[in-house]
Amino acid sequence: MTMTNTSENQKEYQFVSGDEAVAIGVKLAQPLVVAAYPITPQTIVVERLAEMVEKGELNAEYMYVESEHSALSAVMGASVMGARTFTATSSQGLLYMAEVLHYASGGRVPLVMMNANRSVALPWNIFGDQRDSLSLLDSGWIQVYVEDAQESLDMTLAAYALAEHPEVLTPVMVNLDGFVLTHTYQSVEVPSQEQVTEFLPPFNLKHKMDLKAPKNLFFTASPQHNLGFKYEQQQAMLKAKEVIETIDQTYGEITGRKYGGLIEAYKCEDAERIIVTLGSITGLVRDVVDELREQGEKVGLLKIRYMRPFPGDEIAAVLKDAKAGSVLEKDISFGAEGTVFTNVVSATYGINTKLTNYIGGFGGKDIKKEEVVQIFKDLEEIIKKDIHPSYAERVKYIGLEG
Amino acid sequence: MIDVIFLGRGGQGAFTSSRILGIAASLYGKKHSLSFPSFGPERRGAPVFAYTKINDVPIRDRSQSVKADYFVVLDESLYTPNLLERLKEDGKLLLNTAIPEKYKVLEDGSINEKIITFDAEPVARQYLGRPIMNTTMLAALVVKSGLVTLENLKAAIHYDLATKIAQKNEALITYFESNDSLEGGGK
Numbered sequence: 001m002t003m004t005n006t007s008e009n010q011k012e013y014q015f016v017s018g019d020e021a022v023a024i025g026v027k028l029a030q031p032l033v034v035a036a037y038p039i040t041p042q043t044i045v046v047e048r049l050a051e052m053v054e055k056g057e058l059n060a061e062y063m064y065v066e067s068e069h070s071a072l073s074a075v076m077g078a079s080v081m082g083a084r085t086f087t088a089t090s091s092q093g094l095l096y097m098a099e100v101l102h103y104a105s106g107g108r109v110p111l112v113m114m115n116a117n118r119s120v121a122l123p124w125n126i127f128g129d130q131r132d133s134l135s136l137l138d139s140g141w142i143q144v145y146v147e148d149a150q151e152s153l154d155m156t157l158a159a160y161a162l163a164e165h166p167e168v169l170t171p172v173m174v175n176l177d178g179f180v181l182t183h184t185y186q187s188v189e190v191p192s193q194e195q196v197t198e199f200l201p202p203f204n205l206k207h208k209m210d211l212k213a214p215k216n217l218f219f220t221a222s223p224q225h226n227l228g229f230k231y232e233q234q235q236a237m238l239k240a241k242e243v244i245e246t247i248d249q250t251y252g253e254i255t256g257r258k259y260g261g262l263i264e265a266y267k268c269e270d271a272e273r274i275i276v277t278l279g280s281i282t283g284l285v286r287d288v289v290d291e292l293r294e295q296g297e298k299v300g301l302l303k304i305r306y307m308r309p310f311p312g313d314e315i316a317a318v319l320k321d322a323k324a325g326s327v328l329e330k331d332i333s334f335g336a337e338g339t340v341f342t343n344v345v346s347a348t349y350g351i352n353t354k355l356t357n358y359i360g361g362f363g364g365k366d367i368k369k370e371e372v373v374q375i376f377k378d379l380e381e382i383i384k385k386d387i388h389p390s391y392a393e394r395v396k397y398i399g400l401e402g
Numbered sequence: 403m404i405d406v407i408f409l410g411r412g413g414q415g416a417f418t419s420s421r422i423l424g425i426a427a428s429l430y431g432k433k434h435s436l437s438f439p440s441f442g443p444e445r446r447g448a449p450v451f452a453y454t455k456i457n458d459v460p461i462r463d464r465s466q467s468v469k470a471d472y473f474v475v476l477d478e479s480l481y482t483p484n485l486l487e488r489l490k491e492d493g494k495l496l497l498n499t500a501i502p503e504k505y506k507v508l509e510d511g512s513i514n515e516k517i518i519t520f521d522a523e524p525v526a527r528q529y530l531g532r533p534i535m536n537t538t539m540l541a542a543l544v545v546k547s548g549l550v551t552l553e554n555l556k557a558a559i560h561y562d563l564a565t566k567i568a569q570k571n572e573a574l575i576t577y578f579e580s581n582d583s584l585e586g587g588g589k
Binding site: 187284 | 421424425428429434435436437438439441442443461462463464465466561562
């Protein structure tokens, strides 16, 4: 990027990848400390931020660290000193951070981290699926998944507002599908610094480390008090559901772009068959829904934006009136089923909608339009049979043919 | 939707061409576009595909294009006849070569109309001083296809490339403004 393109009432547009869109969002949020260890396909985010710091466009301390474990530890330390921070990782790097993830959430440190969703070894593979972040759903982080580069930028800003909200104080992980989103370029509208200043309050951590008012952070809790702290953490997560909706509204009023908060239900009002998605595959399913709707088929799309806090009530409310639904995901919990599916089934316990699970897109494999069309056809068969598929029968794989 | 596939070797700038075309179409041309390389480790000299999708409506399908309206081959050593199978029904393959007859004339002596050739090296050498032929082939594609205007192509070049390189490439585009014929190439 060497020039700025301005057109249409002086709105600024840039042609950027998902990674670059995140970097622009971070720059607008003006963090004071960035610490990261590079890993494909996250690398471009931190390269761009390093360039911005070097050029003086971003007035931040860029810390070179020797590992992801150190990167997350470093921003955690900086954050409790009262600095807004940023870090980013992917796959093996995220797993290496696992210990610190729990520290940050348990310590209620309002961090923002971008994760480039990538396959987990072995077999070694640098391409996209969502097994890395979904394996860490229980780490206490808010997890959001985005669909395109515009949402990547917008969500980065919303993530700061959410993490730092005084009633939330929970770290946020923004997930972008590796390569298909992180490395794909498109036109993105960039909010002005004025708009961002209006949207995002300055970082103001009430319980920060302060020599003038010393206090104990990251302490030990006895058996007597441990559950109490964890209960508070859970309450903050549940509170985040309301805050997410409010932030989406506010962001929409300022920039003109809203995403629906926890979920987005697309053409679901009278839908008999619904596919549930997470991340960038949503775009393709949207296309298929549009095409099938033109042919008079009653189909819809339910995009889950947040996996934590999990929008259980919201999902159940959309799925309950459909005859059948399927969760399409790039993840598996070996010996069970897709983890998104497990969560959806739990949330919809007691409704009569027949649910199935499609697992595919591993290690960067494209999910094709025909495969999405086939899922809708399969759902039609399930409706005709009118029997809930058994635990073993309801999980199917796409793209196995190699 | 228009699908353009670029094929070059790592370092020849296939993805840069793809991106500049996407920029010209979306930032300056009021259309929607996606641009992405074949993903993976970057290796100089290895075959690299790059994809540009252009449409009047937002493009949500992020999968690699299977078939192309235009398939641009930057390096003729990468050409094989089976690339023609990746063309849509009216698709064209634009090949960078100084010897069109080697590729266009079929065994029975007829001309393969699916292939358009352009000799990019003399033009690139004249304007850039180096045999980097990605923008030359992109300009040839733009003249042939009308996917974007040459004016928008110039704007996109200035958006994407460093100032000095962009200026040289702008001069290169002026060559195409005064030379409509694609057959042959620079002298």
